[in-house]
Amino acid sequence: MSAKTSPEAPLPIRSVLQMVAQWIGKLGTVWVEGQITELTARGGTVFLTLRDPVANVSARITCARGVYEASVPRPVDGARVVMHVKPDFWVNKGSFAFTALEIRPVGIGELLARLERLRQVLAGEGLFNVDRKRRLPFLPGTVGLICGRDSAAERDVLENSRRRWPAVRFKVEQVAVQGSYAVGEVTEALRKLDADREVDVIIIARGGGSLEDLLPFSDESLVRAVAACRTPVVSAIGHEQDSPLLDLVADVRASTPTDAAKKVVPDVGEQLTLVHQLRDRGRRVLRGWVEREMSWLESVRSRPSLADPVRELDRRAEQVDALRERSRRCLSASLDRSADSLEHLRARLVALSPAATLERGYAIAQRPSGEVVRLAEDVKPGDELTIRFSDDRVTVTAQDA
Structure with a gap:
């Protein structure tokens, strides 16, 4: 393919195809894997197409019948295989294909x-x-x-x-x-x-x-x-x-x-059944709650404080009256005791008071300053004295005894 060509000096197509065949022949052999399709046999040659299991890629392959029959089990359309092939270029037809040298089925285990x-x-x-x-x-x-x-x-x-x-x-x-x-x-x-x-x-x-x-x-x-x-x-x-x-x-x-x-x-259908079940369950729960609340309300209403409210007021009124009477008695007793104590104190005060002594005929001599004269020798002639009696008082002047 390195030969120089021009419109004036072209190469014959046979020469070009021969050079292509020589270049492809140098590629050697290779192991390939694929899926067999379009399997046919004519005479001593088997023709098939090997497709890639993933990509939309395929290649034509020929092999001798002996190579095909040597594979156990024999490959069929759709089988996964591994082949030892070499590339070939057919000069007469200008076509490319692989020649299979060995075929090995890919087992389930692999x-x-x-x-x-x-x-x-x-x-x-x-x-x-x-x-x-x-x-x-x-x-x-x-x-x-x-x-x-x-x-x-x-x-x-x-x-x-x-x-x-x-x-x-x-x-x-x-x-x-x-x-x-x-x-x-x-x-x-x-x-x-x-x-x-x-x-x-x-x-x-x-x-x-x-x-x-x-x-x-x-x-x-x-x-x-x-x-x-x-x-x-x-x-x-x-x-x-x-x-x-x-x-x-x-x-x-x-x-x-x-x-x-x-x-x-x-x-x-299952969802409708579930909805009905949930609705019934909600209804039962709500009914149970209402019944419990009604029972509680009934028990509250049956208590004496709510069953007969006036009775409780009467009982409380009786308690108030009793407490008021008790307080009145306590207060009266306290006043009586206080009156007795006051009477006793007054009697003692009367007994100890100078007025009682004056009522018995005694008199008290006092100086104008209010000082009580206790001894006659304390009085000098001419001293002015106030004589206090039980009912009144008089002012006198002391003279010589």
């Missing part, structure tokens, strides 16, 4: 081992953690459904959902649910429904199948797309015993498409 390794990696990143899973809405307005074209899974979900709640709405995205196109179509439908603000929950549903049929739902890119969704996702893949990685990353796992309908859409 597929399971790969899935387990992928599961551990995704689990280590936290994609399967319970705390990141979201709760489903009680009554979704619109349910997004991703399912196969005209599939039984679609009918199961729609019929059971509408039987439970007839007003529920669906947006259905029909996609390939197995084969090389499944991952891309399911992922694209998931992103479309997740971007729709009317969709409250997304169901990914598929009926049962073999491990190879369910492999698209364990694809890493699909699992990560589900983990990145803002809308809750329900996985309803296969039957109870099937467990693709999609079940682990989804917010809710349903064992079957029918079970998914039951988990996403509430039963209107």
